[in-house]
Amino acid sequence: MKRYSLFCFLIAFVLVAFPVFSQDKISGFGTAAAARELKMEKSLDSLIDPKDQQQWMEFLSSRPHHLGSVQDKLNAEYMVKLFTEWGYQTELAEYNVLFPTPKTRLLEMTGSVKYRAKLEESSLKEDRTSGQKAEQLPTYNAYSADGDVTAELVFVNRGIPEDYETLAKAGISVKGKIVIAKYGGSWRGIKPKLAAFHGAIGCLIYSDPADDGYGAGDTYPKGPFRPQDGVQRGSVMDMPVVPGDPTTPGYASTKDAKRLSVAESPTIMKIPVLPISWEDAKPLIESLQGPLVPAAWRGGLPLAYHMGPSIAKVHLKLEFNWDLKPVYNVIARIKGTDLPDEWIIRGNHHDGWVNGAADPLSGMVAVMSEAKAIGILAKNGYKPRRTIIFCGWDGEEQALLGSTEWVEDHAAELQLKTIAYINSDGNSRGFIHGGGSHAFEPFFNEIIGVVKDPQTGVSVRDRRYASEMVTGDRAKRARIMGNKTTKLSALGAGSDYSPFFQHLGIPSFNIGFGGEGSGGEYHSIYDSYDHFIRFKDPGFAYGVALASTGGRMVLRLANADIVPVDFTSLYQTIAGYVTEVKGLAENMRTDAEQDIAMAAEKLYELARDPKIIYVAPAVSGKVPFFNFSRIDNALVLFKTNADLYKKLSAKADQLPDAKKTALNSILYQAEQSLLNEKGLPRRPWYRHLIYAPGYFTGYGVKTLPGVREAIEEKNWTEAQEQIELLAGVLESFSAEIEKANAILK
Amino acid sequence: MKRYSLFCFLIAFVLVAFPVFSQDKISGFGTAAAARELKMEKSLDSLIDPKDQQQWMEFLSSRPHHLGSVQDKLNAEYMVKLFTEWGYQTELAEYNVLFPTPKTRLLEMTGSVKYRAKLEESSLKEDRTSGQKAEQLPTYNAYSADGDVTAELVFVNRGIPEDYETLAKAGISVKGKIVIAKYGGSWRGIKPKLAAFHGAIGCLIYSDPADDGYGAGDTYPKGPFRPQDGVQRGSVMDMPVVPGDPTTPGYASTKDAKRLSVAESPTIMKIPVLPISWEDAKPLIESLQGPLVPAAWRGGLPLAYHMGPSIAKVHLKLEFNWDLKPVYNVIARIKGTDLPDEWIIRGNHHDGWVNGAADPLSGMVAVMSEAKAIGILAKNGYKPRRTIIFCGWDGEEQALLGSTEWVEDHAAELQLKTIAYINSDGNSRGFIHGGGSHAFEPFFNEIIGVVKDPQTGVSVRDRRYASEMVTGDRAKRARIMGNKTTKLSALGAGSDYSPFFQHLGIPSFNIGFGGEGSGGEYHSIYDSYDHFIRFKDPGFAYGVALASTGGRMVLRLANADIVPVDFTSLYQTIAGYVTEVKGLAENMRTDAEQDIAMAAEKLYELARDPKIIYVAPAVSGKVPFFNFSRIDNALVLFKTNADLYKKLSAKADQLPDAKKTALNSILYQAEQSLLNEKGLPRRPWYRHLIYAPGYFTGYGVKTLPGVREAIEEKNWTEAQEQIELLAGVLESFSAEIEKANAILK
Numbered sequence A, B: 001m002k003r004y005s006l007f008c009f010l011i012a013f014v015l016v017a018f019p020v021f022s023q024d025k026i027s028g029f030g031t032a033a034a035a036r037e038l039k040m041e042k043s044l045d046s047l048i049d050p051k052d053q054q055q056w057m058e059f060l061s062s063r064p065h066h067l068g069s070v071q072d073k074l075n076a077e078y079m080v081k082l083f084t085e086w087g088y089q090t091e092l093a094e095y096n097v098l099f100p101t102p103k104t105r106l107l108e109m110t111g112s113v114k115y116r117a118k119l120e121e122s123s124l125k126e127d128r129t130s131g132q133k134a135e136q137l138p139t140y141n142a143y144s145a146d147g148d149v150t151a152e153l154v155f156v157n158r159g160i161p162e163d164y165e166t167l168a169k170a171g172i173s174v175k176g177k178i179v180i181a182k183y184g185g186s187w188r189g190i191k192p193k194l195a196a197f198h199g200a201i202g203c204l205i206y207s208d209p210a211d212d213g214y215g216a217g218d219t220y221p222k223g224p225f226r227p228q229d230g231v232q233r234g235s236v237m238d239m240p241v242v243p244g245d246p247t248t249p250g251y252a253s254t255k256d257a258k259r260l261s262v263a264e265s266p267t268i269m270k271i272p273v274l275p276i277s278w279e280d281a282k283p284l285i286e287s288l289q290g291p292l293v294p295a296a297w298r299g300g301l302p303l304a305y306h307m308g309p310s311i312a313k314v315h316l317k318l319e320f321n322w323d324l325k326p327v328y329n330v331i332a333r334i335k336g337t338d339l340p341d342e343w344i345i346r347g348n349h350h351d352g353w354v355n356g357a358a359d360p361l362s363g364m365v366a367v368m369s370e371a372k373a374i375g376i377l378a379k380n381g382y383k384p385r386r387t388i389i390f391c392g393w394d395g396e397e398q399a400l401l402g403s404t405e406w407v408e409d410h411a412a413e414l415q416l417k418t419i420a421y422i423n424s425d426g427n428s429r430g431f432i433h434g435g436g437s438h439a440f441e442p443f444f445n446e447i448i449g450v451v452k453d454p455q456t457g458v459s460v461r462d463r464r465y466a467s468e469m470v471t472g473d474r475a476k477r478a479r480i481m482g483n484k485t486t487k488l489s490a491l492g493a494g495s496d497y498s499p500f501f502q503h504l505g506i507p508s509f510n511i512g513f514g515g516e517g518s519g520g521e522y523h524s525i526y527d528s529y530d531h532f533i534r535f536k537d538p539g540f541a542y543g544v545a546l547a548s549t550g551g552r553m554v555l556r557l558a559n560a561d562i563v564p565v566d567f568t569s570l571y572q573t574i575a576g577y578v579t580e581v582k583g584l585a586e587n588m589r590t591d592a593e594q595d596i597a598m599a600a601e602k603l604y605e606l607a608r609d610p611k612i613i614y615v616a617p618a619v620s621g622k623v624p625f626f627n628f629s630r631i632d633n634a635l636v637l638f639k640t641n642a643d644l645y646k647k648l649s650a651k652a653d654q655l656p657d658a659k660k661t662a663l664n665s666i667l668y669q670a671e672q673s674l675l676n677e678k679g680l681p682r683r684p685w686y687r688h689l690i691y692a693p694g695y696f697t698g699y700g701v702k703t704l705p706g707v708r709e710a711i712e713e714k715n716w717t718e719a720q721e722q723i724e725l726l727a728g729v730l731e732s733f734s735a736e737i738e739k740a741n742a743i744l745k
Helices: A002-017 A031-047 A050-060 A070-085 A161-169 A190-197 A278-286 A357-379 A401-409 A411-417 A438-448 A460-471 A474-480 A497-503 A529-536 A538-559 A567-600 A603-607 A629-654 A657-674 A705-712 A716-744 B002-017 B031-047 B050-060 B070-085 B161-169 B190-197 B278-286 B357-379 B401-409 B411-417 B438-448 B460-471 B474-480 B497-503 B529-536 B538-559 B567-600 B603-607 B629-654 B657-674 B705-712 B716-744
Strands: A089-109 A147-155 A178-182 A202-206 A273-276 A313-334 A339-349 A386-393 A418-423 A430-436 A508-515 A691-694 A698-703 B089-109 B147-155 B178-182 B202-206 B273-276 B313-334 B339-349 B386-393 B418-423 B430-436 B508-515 B691-694 B698-703
Touching: A031 A357, A031 A538, A050 A070, A050 A357, A050 A529, A050 A538, A070 A089, A070 A313, A070 A357, A070 A386, A089 A273, A089 A278, A089 A401, A147 A202, A178 A190, A178 A278, A190 A202, A202 A278, A202 A313, A273 A278, A273 A313, A313 A357, A313 A401, A339 A357, A339 A401, A339 A411, A339 A538, A339 A657, A357 A386, A357 A529, A357 A538, A386 A401, A386 A538, A401 A411, A401 A497, A411 A418, A411 A657, A418 A497, A418 A538, A418 A657, A430 A438, A430 A460, A430 A538, A438 A460, A438 A538, A438 A567, A460 A474, A460 B603, A474 B567, A497 A508, A497 A691, A508 A538, A529 A538, A567 A603, A567 A629, A567 A705, A567 A716, A567 B474, A603 B460, A629 A657, A629 A716, A657 A716, A691 A705, A698 A705, A705 A716, B031 B357, B031 B538, B050 B070, B050 B357, B050 B529, B050 B538, B070 B089, B070 B313, B070 B357, B070 B386, B089 B273, B089 B278, B089 B401, B147 B202, B178 B190, B178 B278, B190 B202, B202 B278, B202 B313, B273 B278, B273 B313, B313 B357, B313 B401, B339 B357, B339 B401, B339 B411, B339 B538, B339 B657, B357 B386, B357 B529, B357 B538, B386 B401, B386 B538, B401 B411, B401 B497, B411 B418, B411 B657, B418 B497, B418 B538, B418 B657, B430 B438, B430 B460, B430 B538, B438 B460, B438 B538, B438 B567, B460 B474, B497 B508, B497 B691, B508 B538, B529 B538, B567 B603, B567 B629, B567 B705, B567 B716, B629 B657, B629 B716, B657 B716, B691 B705, B698 B705, B705 B716
Parallel strands: A147 A178, A178 A202, A202 A273, A339 A386, A339 A418, A418 A508, B147 B178, B178 B202, B202 B273, B339 B386, B339 B418, B418 B508
Antiparallel strands: A089 A313, A147 A313, A313 A386, A430 A508, A691 A698, B089 B313, B147 B313, B313 B386, B430 B508, B691 B698
């Protein structure tokens, strides 16, 4: 309580001592509103205390706190208590979800060279929580199938589609084999999915030391990178099809929800999958025979990598407890004074794989700082005009379980009321990065242009610009020099924005800092408080910067007269994606023509080394020309309307309130017109036609996913169908802008 | 003798059985001459026997045969005997050259972790000559300084100029330190040269396993790559300044030649240098502290590479016997029937570092096949019209000693009489590669268009084209599709063509096959007959292809009516280089402007990680605009004259003999007009203004070296001076073409 009084004093001081110049302009705000907003933001900064974040993280990471653990629930309750103290109406939103945990894990190599994998990370005296063995989840991949398989091993590099093409050219099949793949290069769940597709009966995924071990830097505890027995846990559920509880796809896992069986679930992996350390992988990789891998496949182990198969056989036995576990989402609301039915939602997950300090607590504690500061502001007369909802999600690591079930549970209300969802996850020293809805790109840039970088004192936008310039090549430098605007990245998957954004079409963001806190602790017992404060963000300076950024985004959206959108930015972004997709088709056409000509001249046959097995792939068919005209026409209209909106909206803050409300609901709901109600082909849950995670890449975004993936997969009929659908949503979006313009005229 | 009779029968058979169609055209030949030539070439092919090559290699590689060894002289005498048998007037051209060999080699790490380097390659039961310890040269770098130094160690990556820039930015100096560099990325002699320039007192060079050890494939004896204790011997004399005996720079090491002392020699390394295996390097690299290296510097050892310095000190002690050794060049002539004073010279070195099967014997035995076949042809009535000289060089490994001293000894006569010098060196399975004088590019392509690839049956040119297409990216494929012409590469340094080409301006070539015989045996005891026949060219099929290619080149040049030049090809090549150099200046100008602007905004300072030491480099000065107009004008004239020559020379074979002789001497001596008598700045021995090895890169060619290196080194005054000198030689060359055209008009 003493601290609290001090804060009240501080606010008073700040609000008096730093009169804000009235000429400061903020998008979406009239002059008076802007002055009030800027005062609040100054106070916000003064109320963010790195010591809070340090204390919260220390508690929250003190024991393993995965979904279903004792500490997971304790953490949720701890957060409920804090949010309530800060003046929030707080609840635990609970769902029951399927979460398998291991009963049996056995990996051994039989034959002349015997090896039994350790499957265990070492306790370290330098890491105080690493010895909490009884509570740690063992190293495993959640939603692997049960299985007991014995087979030869084949090395599949990253296990992505092009790797299987390379194997096929070398005459290597994975049918009936167990594959071993390197982590990285795709979302992990893609690896067993494709392995199973190609006939493999088991899948191992290991952390190659070139990626996040000694190849990247000194290993823990000397440095931050993955030690020899460090293992990356993680989910292998088929989330690019649909995230959330795999037995309730597309609807909430409420108590009485009808559930699919494990066998019926479309997203549970069909073969056994196990993640291992490089120490456990080394004897297996040493046993591989067959062709040498191509140079790009090589890892950092001190040996010559071969494709396989192995002479020795590998035995993999996995059994799981297929139990329902309770998800505890923390939902904390502060009701808006003027517009309580317009919501700003800010979230981060709170569950980890083990002690989860960097992932997710580094982001969670920053979000808590924002909530605490906004709570104090509200108590001191600076209540938000709109409702703000802070969310601490549970079960993100398994499959965005907590957020997905909650969003599915409240879909209609969320689509009606939510102006934006702002997500964070892990955070560390470095550079601001933001992804999200491109109509909000200028809004985002205004904010990062005023948040100070703790290491240099310039704005975080300017520091990011410096980094882009310094790491850029000559052409990039020439292109961006003098333009400090940070492009929002397109959102794929990998954190809790997916249900809001790609399922419901709610404008969304994912924000954080990074680039100077690299390590190899990800999803291991070494993602600990001790690791974090040495390597990730000592002193929580970037935790403060994140709270300052996220808090401003929340406050501005909560208090703006007009939702600060810029449809011209969105137009430019989409037009860029369309150019890309046309280029993709062009390049595929050129490649196919070259391929046909080269095959006709037998060039592949002539160029190959006759001592190396080479199976010529089927010659590509020609790539047809697509009719993009409806998209091109839609974009012209889009641009015209967007430019007009920009002009007309300059004085929108002076509209009467009823018109403002009508206008705002168009502005924030317009993103929903980019949804196709039937969703993307083969994955109806993903409905946004501009952004989706890649069906065959996972986390990685595919922009214009319907069109792009149809072309990539050479599904020419579907490509043209998707072009029409995309044109349709662009036309719908244009119509929404027209409605907004009509109000403004 | 029995074999010989069989060959006579074969020739007779071939000459009768394969009547050549008279419409076959060869550049430089009239119809009648072409028919005779094509007959000879068919016979040539029939006379190349892989069993010969296998037997010669087996003998020549049976014992270590480095310069000064017993076997080196035995090999030279063996070759003299053979050439003499084949009808050649053969001599041993002997010179006395300085060749230091080790007396003391000590490398140890002192301090808490002690290590004494093994400095020894293991004998292998799978390699019959690897145990000839008494005769093997120890692992060392020839022309290292004597020295006894103790200091901390610093890792300098490849040890090239940009690596020192990176070290400087990280605040690391090598002054007073011993450096350790990876082999590769430059000629090895550059590494100690630059280390000494930056103040280092000793230099270690090791073979990183990523480059030619397990990172490249299975290691010997399982596979062809360098085992853990394999070491690359080699010279570190400053050959980019001047090759040959370092005590007789620019003149022959004849018995009574005046000699510089070792201290006076400009090219002997000033600090002690030792090559080591990765097994010996590992404990040293493990002892390095300081910053992590950038990603591009990492090697294949299972550890995190640091820049250093080390805590432990390294002690390096080297002493050498600075003895004169005899060089035995084998020089074998067959006198031309019509034009005995016009010479075609074909050479390969015969000395190795140890048993030297791949390097150099794989090339040498192919050249011997050519000589044997041409000798038999001559005995059977098909004597060459011009004189052919076959050369087996000694002491190439040390510094092109044998060739350089011989060329310096006979410089004037060689410039007067030599139409071309054709060099080979190591050879293995794979693809034809040729470098050399670009006026002969169509000539080279005509030949490789008829030599059959032994693995596929198509021409070696077509197979190379297939490889270029298959390995090329989309843009390259589009550029070269359907055009099977192989571009001659530009010659830098690294084999015996340098004195002919870059010192005397004699049209030269370097030819060979490779790309499918990669290994890690280079300059180690494992470059053996046993290694070669397993991995490099089993059955000597590509030894035959090389003899077929080289033999044709020799015969066509020896018998042509008109020297088959195409000045338009040379023009196009030089014009391309000029465009490149202009682009280099442009890019440096852009870079400097960006650098200045970025420094003014403190972007380097803002972007850096404050936890990592960063010393901002001096801001670049602006790059001036150069006056290229004289070159541009010279090129226009060059093109006009070259195109006219092409037109006028179409029926040159019908000129009267005297005119032909006058014309030919212009054609083959024109290359000399590209020399500048004063040579390149700081290295007068290198006089060719179109091609030279890089002053700071070694082997790697720098085209238009005077201009290019002045710009690269930001020596703006010299750059403009060199532009004028280059324009001058282009004008001189044009004048030579005009003279040729005058004869033809």
